[in-house]
Amino acid sequence: MPWVCALTAMSLVWLSGTFALAELPMTGDPVLREAQHAETHAEPSDEDLERISRMPRRISPSDLEPNPSVSVGYPNRGLLRFGMRINDERDLSVKVGSLNTRHGTGELVRLIEYAAHEVAFRYPRSRLTVGDLSRPGGGRFVPHKSHQSGRDVDLGFYMLDRRSTPVNNHVFIPFNNKGIGRQWGAIYKLDAARNWALVESLLSHPTTDVQHIFVTNAAKRALLRQAVKERAHPELIMRAKRVLSQPRHDAPHRSHFHVRTYCSDDDRPMCKDRPPFYAWHERPSQAPAVSTLQPNDS
Ligand SMILES: [Zn+2]
Incomplete structure (x- = not known):
């Protein structure tokens, strides 16, 4: 590995x-x-x-560690072997309540660190709030259905205070469809610029591909508006349109992003993905798509 x-x-x-x-x-x-x-x-x-x-702007200690992690099975029925622990550092903080569920595949941990560094590079003093990844050995834990195989993470939103100044508030606050959240009498606004920078970084990592970013439709619209305003690369906007989605049968994700990565190549075939498989995600060790099967293939 x-x-x-x-x-x-x-x-x-x-x-x-x-x-x-x-x-x-x-x-x-x-x-x-x-x-x-x-x-x-x-x-x-x-x-x-x-x-x-396009290389990471800052090297994290985890970049220099060996990465023997193996994601086993599916995100909602799986385990994590030799998971990597994500640690607090200048650009990210694991929130209280997630301190025992901070293990993921090496690829996921490095992706989170990479994205946090990228945002902090563009918006100095930003600090990402990291919620649950998986338990050290993976498996089921409440209240999640997934988060079992080290490939899921909940990430808090970057926020602005009522005067539109960026703040680092390491809790998950639910935001309404107008991008307004309230906690302990204070009002917060969704920071479209920093949250778009986060999504952009997650979707442009050189080696790890994101399959899902679950969030409300309202937040998705705000992020895509920001992307157009910043004249983001059309390929990135196209990826964001596909990857960002509000789950149909699950919590709408008003207070955080839920990010899932595909299996890494060296974890297959033990690691299992379900569709969708996007065109930009290469799957060298998987079966060819049905449309390319020849009559003799079985
Ligand atoms: Zn989640």
């Missing part, structure tokens, strides 16, 4: 490419010589710079 952090892995890819190119013989062509000069000095190409710009 991969234990090196994404940064190290990508740097290695970049460096190995650089050294291979540096072996090229020099020629008289000035354009080629300029390119070789750049290569011998390990100057990154535009493509490398683009890739580096």
